[in-house]
Amino acid sequence: MRRRAILGYGVAGVGAVALMLFVGWWQVDGAGGPEPVGQRPVALTEMDFRLTDHEGNAVGPETLIGRPTMAFFGFTYCPDVCPTTLSDISGWLDDLGDEAGEMNVVFITVDPERDTVETMAEYVGYFHPAIRGWTGPEEQIARVADGFHATYERVPTESGDSTMNHSASVFLFAASGRFVTMIDYHEPREFAVPKIRRALEEETEGAT
Amino acid sequence: MKEKILTGALAALLTFGGLSTPVAADSQEILVDDVWARATIGVSRPAAVYFTLRNTGGDAVKLIGFETTIAKRAEAHRLKIDANGISTMEPAGEILLRPGNDLVFEPGGLHIMLMGLQEPLVEGDSIQLDLLFDDGGRMPVNVRVRGIAARGPRN
Ligand SMILES: [Cu+2]
Numbered sequence: 001m002r003r004r005a006i007l008g009y010g011v012a013g014v015g016a017v018a019l020m021l022f023v024g025w026w027q028v029d030g031a032g033g034p035e036p037v038g039q040r041p042v043a044l045t046e047m048d049f050r051l052t053d054h055e056g057n058a059v060g061p062e063t064l065i066g067r068p069t070m071a072f073f074g075f076t077y078c079p080d081v082c083p084t085t086l087s088d089i090s091g092w093l094d095d096l097g098d099e100a101g102e103m104n105v106v107f108i109t110v111d112p113e114r115d116t117v118e119t120m121a122e123y124v125g126y127f128h129p130a131i132r133g134w135t136g137p138e139e140q141i142a143r144v145a146d147g148f149h150a151t152y153e154r155v156p157t158e159s160g161d162s163t164m165n166h167s168a169s170v171f172l173f174a175a176s177g178r179f180v181t182m183i184d185y186h187e188p189r190e191f192a193v194p195k196i197r198r199a200l201e202e203e204t205e206g207a208t
Numbered sequence: 209m210k211e212k213i214l215t216g217a218l219a220a221l222l223t224f225g226g227l228s229t230p231v232a233a234d235s236q237e238i239l240v241d242d243v244w245a246r247a248t249i250g251v252s253r254p255a256a257v258y259f260t261l262r263n264t265g266g267d268a269v270k271l272i273g274f275e276t277t278i279a280k281r282a283e284a285h286r287l288k289i290d291a292n293g294i295s296t297m298e299p300a301g302e303i304l305l306r307p308g309n310d311l312v313f314e315p316g317g318l319h320i321m322l323m324g325l326q327e328p329l330v331e332g333d334s335i336q337l338d339l340l341f342d343d344g345g346r347m348p349v350n351v352r353v354r355g356i357a358a359r360g361p362r363n
Contacts, residue, residue, distance in 0.1 A: 076249070079256040080287050081295045083246055084315040087359045122249060126356040151294055159281065159323055168295035185289050186316060 039149045044177035047147035051136035054121040068199040069104040069173040073166045075111035076123040090128035108134045110152035110166045174202035235345030237265025242361040247331040256319040260312045263305040270342035271303040278335045280324025329353045
């Protein structure tokens, strides 16, 4: 029943795409050059940034050390991929049950201009209670993205608003801060949950 | 001949699962199902509408536009994830519905984005979105608003 039909596109549509994608964008990435495909984040212990969580607490990479971490980027004005990822994560956390309480789960905004602490608080309230929302000054967000080797860019829309292109993967770190793996956007849940368990198990190994 | 026309009309009325509205010309063979939208916080954020279209007719039909009274603009967008895992959203342009095929609008793929909302989309409410086809057909679709954390028409 869930077949995908072949789609046709107008030439006008392609022109609009080019305009939407290439007018006035900026990009933040690691060393200034193009990153190789699939470059991994550095360990959390090697990152350095200062943000604020949705309850107003000062947070940084050290906040995440000691428990396994699931982190991803997005923004609350995101119509499709972000609410879907947050819902997916909520579902994975439900599947994990009590184990979910042993993890840090952080949603980091790439749109701090619009995503204030209050905005993040309201937004994460619609999803699993383990999910924390982190925001902060633009340059600090850039440092986070740098450490994750994640990218984001602001894209103006025709109406004068903007939307954000950003890394859609979910990043998993062990309790030690070491990067374990990532869950791609379209990955089915039967693959996602075992990956999260792997990050949880690394914690156990490290502790024994 | 008469029977064939009747069958076409019946198919349009009966739908494949619930909702549908017959419209003029070739686009009368289009059925719609699994229609939903995500609730919004306020009116400054865009909303996304999803559904599945089935072309039960013998001819291809093009989906050329959308109209709703709840938003200033309604556009078909496509989400793409590149090899680096970066998500981007693009206008999908005109969309061809081939005969016998389903076209699925779903998270991570195609959606109708509503921009410039006149009022927030509230869970449990319904809004109307008209689908416009290249044969002049107009299909009013009743869109049920689900929660912000909804993943699909039923979950
Ligand atoms: Cu869109």
